[in-house]
Amino acid sequence: MTAPALHPSLTEHDSVASPVAAVLVLHGGKDRSPDPVTGRSLSWQRAAVLGRTLGRGLHEDGVAVRLLRYRSVGWNGDGADRIADARWALDRIVAEVGDVPVALLGHSMGGRTACHVADHRSVRGVVALAPWLPPSESVAALTGKELHAAHGRRDRITRARDTRAYVERAAAVASATSFTDMGERGHYLLSGIQAWNAFALDRVRRLLG
Numbered sequence: 001m002t003a004p005a006l007h008p009s010l011t012e013h014d015s016v017a018s019p020v021a022a023v024l025v026l027h028g029g030k031d032r033s034p035d036p037v038t039g040r041s042l043s044w045q046r047a048a049v050l051g052r053t054l055g056r057g058l059h060e061d062g063v064a065v066r067l068l069r070y071r072s073v074g075w076n077g078d079g080a081d082r083i084a085d086a087r088w089a090l091d092r093i094v095a096e097v098g099d100v101p102v103a104l105l106g107h108s109m110g111g112r113t114a115c116h117v118a119d120h121r122s123v124r125g126v127v128a129l130a131p132w133l134p135p136s137e138s139v140a141a142l143t144g145k146e147l148h149a150a151h152g153r154r155d156r157i158t159r160a161r162d163t164r165a166y167v168e169r170a171a172a173v174a175s176a177t178s179f180t181d182m183g184e185r186g187h188y189l190l191s192g193i194q195a196w197n198a199f200a201l202d203r204v205r206r207l208l209g
Helices: 042-061 080-097 109-117 160-170 193-208
Strands: 009-013 021-026 063-069 102-107 123-129 146-151 176-181
Touching: 009 042, 009 080, 021 042, 021 080, 021 109, 021 193, 042 063, 042 102, 042 193, 063 080, 080 102, 080 109, 102 109, 102 193, 109 123, 123 193, 146 160, 146 193, 160 176
Parallel strands: 021 063, 021 102, 102 123, 123 146, 146 176
Antiparallel strands: 009 063
16 A cells, blocks of 8 residues: 655646636545555546646636645545645645636535535635535535536436435525536446536536636
8 A cells, every 4th residue: 555645736737828717626536545646546537637628628718727636545534634635726726826716626526525615715616527425415615605516317426316415405505506417427427528528618617707
């Protein structure tokens, strides 16, 4: 077993000279694992493909895209380390590009992480793709923010009904919410990748105005 990385890291996609906004992409992971996230991690690779796609699509809009690599793969109980990694990334974005509005885009565990750090002052809202949102998950960090989630009915890793229920609960505190049924699609964003990408791009643009 390899020790987790000492620090999280950010990858920039499609450099923008003077960004007017930013997207932070948060990849998935596992329930429990101390293993480090490497360039060979499939969850990170999927998010990297998504980040590159968003970078190309948002370049003319002047939107910077950053992909976070967590220190380790697992949520590991209360998710404190993943939440800390995401808060670090948001602070880095502010330091690098200024006090611009930020959209959080998370897949699976990344969607769960995003919902915990949505209360950061720079965040406008969350776009969650097949997120992992257990029934007991708090919606408090989404107060005054937007949440747009999408889930496929053939997902056997996370549950669409949990996501729909979470969105319904978040509607009590969020400024706007939506749930999109992605049809007969699974968890890993491989089936219907163009539809996932189109959803992500549309909702990010909505968040960032």
